[in-house]
Amino acid sequence: MKISQNIAISENGFLFNPATGDSFSTNDTGKEIVRLLQEGKNQAQILDAMEGLFATDRASLEKDLADFLYMLGNYRILDANTAQSR
Amino acid sequence: MVLTPNASGRIPCTVAVSGLNNVDSPGPGMPVIRSLRQSQRYDFRIVGLSYDSLEPGLYMHDLVDKSYQVPLPSAGTGALMERLRYLQSVEKIDVLIPNFDAELHNFIRLAPALESELGIRTFLPSLQEFDARHKAVLHEYGQMHGVKVPVSSTVFTINEFHRALEVSVYPLVVKGKYYDAQIAHSADEALSAFYKISAKWGLPVLVQQYVRGTEVNVTALGDGAGQCIGAVPMRKLYITDKGKAWAGVSIEDPELMRLSAELVASARWRGPCELEYMRTEEGEYYLMEMNPRFPAWVYLAVGCGQNHPEALVDLALGQKPQAMNDYEVGKMFIRYSQDLVVPMQEFEKISTLGEL
Known part of the structure; x- marks a missing residue:
């Protein structure tokens, strides 16, 4: 699971994919996940990092993260070759 | 051809440009003129060529210095040459940039006479090249140059x-x-x-x-000797009901750029072109059309750091511009419409005298 090359994300959570020209807005949580992906973290490592930040159980967090990553894959923000290997 | 710089250090140059129809399905003329106006090396005088008295560019006096009506392409090369002879007796046009598909045939045929008789330079593909990329034979053209075409x-x-x-x-x-x-x-x-x-x-x-995918376009300029002088890719963000881009963004797509540069090189394309591709889900590129002129969004290329119309003038004047390999990704263009308020006398002048 790798984020596509050259994805740019601003302080405001505005994300631009230079390969497709698509742009998206995400909230602070999404911004943090994208930042962790850019650091090369895998799904389990992202989950570990997020767990301490939210007052929720790990299972819910895992489900929400999986949904978010699925969305990133659909929007081609995750590298096509790695989007399925989360 | 050598033009001498003026006191400001810029080279005075008169360029005739057609396609002043800056309407909802815009011609490329006004974006080409705006690109030329950005030049730091030339001091351009712009002569507009129009086919209709309601082409908005006629009335944009901050961009167009003088305008003339020219005969419709259907009138043939004789009528066009006669009109250009008159224009050149008044103006001193150095370079002519035609921007309509339908007029290109006449201008390509007249190009040698324009230069030898009137001293007007163009930089156009040959008739053979022009016809070879026609959409009716584009499939064969793609096979010849190693590009997929539906x-x-x-x-x-x-x-x-x-x-x-x-x-x-x-x-x-x-x-x-x-x-x-x-x-x-x-x-x-x-x-x-x-x-x-x-x-x-x-x-x-x-x-x-039918090819399912995302449309991506490239504006490019070939030197006719196998080199791509510049190319910028764009994805449409907003499309009008006529299928025209109302907004777009420059993208980063090395494969698209490689394909485009190879096509321009292989075809030894001479002049500007717009390459319209469909990028499939599988990452394949199909060439849907090759337009033998600048696209109406060519000003985006200037915003990205590549002034193709200025480089075209270099080529037409016999100079060799440096190839432009870099461009800024993530630059957007957004069109707008605006009412021009003009005195009836101007409309009368262009309608009756054929010049403004």
Whole structure:
């Protein structure tokens, strides 16, 4: 699971994919996940990092993260070759 | 040809530009002129060439210095040459940039006489090159230059159309010879599209394989000797009901750039062009059209750091501009419409005297 090359994300959570020209807005949580992906973290490592930040159980967090990553894959923000290997 | 810089250190140069129809389906003339106005090396005088008294560019005096009506392409090369002889007796046009598909044939045929008799330079493809990339034969053109093009058949009669449908898979695309395209999901839809498009644009009509994907376009400039002088890719962000880009963004796509540069090199394309591709989910690129002129969004290339119209003037004047390899990704263009308020006298002048 790798984020596509050259994805740019601003302080405001505005994300631009230079390969497709698509742009998206995400909230602070999404911004943090994208930042962790850019650091090369895998799904389990992202989950570990997020767990301490939210007052929720790990299972819910895992489900929400999986949904978010699925969305990133659909929007081609995750590298096509790695989007399925989360 | 050597032009001498003026006191400001810039080279004075008069350029005639057509395509002043800056309307909802815009001609490239005004974006070309705006690009030329950005030049730091030339001091341009712009002569507008128009076909209609309501082309907005006629009235944009901050961009166009003087305008002249020219005969419609259907009047032929004789009438056009005669008009240009008159223009050149008044102006001193150094370079002419035609921007309409329909007028290019006449200008290509006249190019040698324009230069030898009137001293007007152009930088256009040969008639052979121009005809080779026509949409009716684009599939063969793609095969020749190693670019994928959707399979298509050109039909001249309704019987041929029915035969083409028998060997086609739905959905398919029915295309006019110059403009217009409709996707058909059944024989009934295809037949309706055939009658509608042939009534509007005449025959032949194209029946083309439908390619699902994202449309990406490239504006490029070839030096005619196998080098791509510049290229910028763009994805449309907002498309009008006429299929024109109302907003777009420059993108980073090395494969698209490689394909485009190789096509321009392989075809030894001479002059500007717009390459329209479809990028499939599988990452394949299909060339859908190759327009033999600047696109109406060429000003985006200037915003990205590549001034193609200025480089075209260099080429027309016999100079060799440096190839432009870099461009800024993530630059957007957004069109807008604005009312020009003009005195009736100006409309009268261009309508009756043919110049403004």
